[in-house]
Amino acid sequence: QVQLVESGGGLVQAGGSLRLSCAASGRTFSSYAMGWFRQAPGKEREFVAAISWSGGSTYYADSVKGRFTISRGNAKNTVYLQMNSLKPEDTSIYYCAVYTRARRPYNDVSSVDDWGQGTQVTVSS
Numbered sequence: 001q002v003q004l005v006e007s008g009g010g011l012v013q014a015g016g017s018l019r020l021s022c023a024a025s026g027r028t029f030s031s032y033a034m035g036w037f038r039q040a041p042g043k044e045r046e047f048v049a050a051i052s053w054s055g056g057s058t059y060y061a062d063s064v065k066g067r068f069t070i071s072r073g074n075a076k077n078t079v080y081l082q083m084n085s086l087k088p089e090d091t092s093i094y095y096c097a098v099y100t101r102a103r104r105p106y107n108d109v110s111s112v113d114d115w116g117q118g119t120q121v122t123v124s125s
Helices: none
Strands: 003-007 010-013 018-025 033-039 046-051 058-060 068-072 078-083 092-099 119-124
Touching: 003 092, 018 033, 018 092, 018 119, 033 068, 033 078, 046 068, 046 078, 046 092, 058 068
Parallel strands: 010 119
Antiparallel strands: 003 018, 018 078, 033 046, 033 092, 046 058, 068 078, 092 119
16 A cells, blocks of 8 residues: 655745655655645645656756755655745645656646645745
8 A cells, every 4th residue: 555654844934944755655666756746725736846766857846946856765765845945825735746657747736646645834924
């Protein structure tokens, strides 16, 4: 059974930083791309960042480019999201994502095959 467990969310002031972690288990995740999405109240879930199975390629939404960094642990079953220069508009529930199908657009919700339960990030102004 696939399990994705996120941690690291919380309350932070604007301009601050948080580091999200996602620990994956239940299959060999080293072969799959992983990523992060977020969803604010009343809004659709949106793409934040993705990283290839090797960690050699990364992709970001324009809204977070230059502020957020996605990375994978050495065992490839953990993915991190370092979030710097946080803004109130970054407030959302952040979800870890796994892509098991190749050649799917990373920024498409329908490309994701496994989801974590989400972790709340709140940025105060």
